[in-house]
Amino acid sequence: MSNAKAYSTDAATSPLAPASIPRRETGPKDVHIQILFCGVCHTDLHISRNEWGGTTYPCVPGHEIVGRVIKTGAEVKHFKEGDLAAVGCMVDSCRCCENCRDGFEQFCESGTIFTYNAPDKHLGGMTYGGYSDHVVVDEAFVLRVPGNLDLAACAPLLCAGITTYSPLRHHKVGKGQKVGIVGLGGLGHMGVKFAHAFGAHVVVLTTSPGKAEDALRLGADEVVISTSPDEMKKHANSFHFILDTVSAPHDINAFFALLKRDGTLTQVGVPAQPLPVQVFSLLHNRRSFSGSLIGGIRETQEMLDFCGEHSITSDIELIPIQKINEAYERLLKSDVKYRFVIDMATLQ
Secondary structure (H helix, E strand, O other), rough: OEEEEEEEEEEOOOEEEEEEEEEOOOOOOOEEEEEEEEOOEEEEEHHHOOOOOOOOEEEEEOOEEEEEEEEEEEOOOOOOOOOEEOOOEEOOOOOHHHHHHOOOHHOOOOOEEEEOOOOOOOOOOOOOOOOEEEEEEEHOEEEEEEEOOOOOHHHHHHHHHHHHHHHHHHHHOOOEEEEEOOOOOHHHHHHHHHHHHHHOEEEEOOOOHHHHHHHHHHHHEEEEEEHHHHHHHHHOOOOEEEOOOOOOOOOOOHHHEEEEEEEEEEEOOOOOOOOOOOOOHHHHHHHHHEOOOOOOHHHHHHHHHHHHOOOOOOOOOEEEEEHHHHHHHHOOOOOOOOOOEEHHHHHO
């Protein structure tokens, strides 16, 4: 066992602060990674402040990890010292249930082992995340990073990227389709980039007129102000697919009305309170309402490779780790374009 420098919180009301945490020794199938950058996800804030319940303290957040391999176990086949590597939201699963065998480890029937705040079978206690200087992860859950991309801007791909890529791919978004992206934040801006790269006609649905210019810059073909009944009415019954990335309370039924016959709205934002659904909105035009949770390891690697081929990264603001608490407060105000990423070289 070794110790890692980290930032952790000891209670829902406590700020993140410097700490020392244990990391296991590098086992035969493990990859030991020096963390270079770690993205800041809204989930980090939710869990560190116990807003969803179930947080165990101390808690070290961070599941958008990009780094460099500093050691590998004797049985590791696909990584060597010096390689770039990444770790996303998961570090293990049972690997034998139907979902795991099919490449959907995020739906492991025995319980996915998430990168932080999940049971740690190696050291006991709970897993600790990427707000730290190094991490040891089983090779099966380590990903390759395209060498042609900005490493810091790659970090959010490990959560925001796969969270939006997976449902767009699953629903076969592509040329000839009209696709809506609800919300232009950390998730939404990645949804726009992917939907555009897939060849769809992309429409951003936002409550903020000031975001129109940015939406077009990111790849949107149109922008609709969702609080305008007249604008929304013009697009009724016209969308093949809508990706809703909003985690604040909102009227989801207004977006159901935009779907064509057999159209689908997939929810990836996580509002704290249930969203009221008018069932008739779904019955009309045989519309569907679905959800999606990140993606499996195989699909996450596919997404990273796609990003490398199409030069897609997240729009980020790089911060020193000493500003993480300030970043959380700004995140609550949507005061970032569009993801914070921590430069782990600042962790002294």
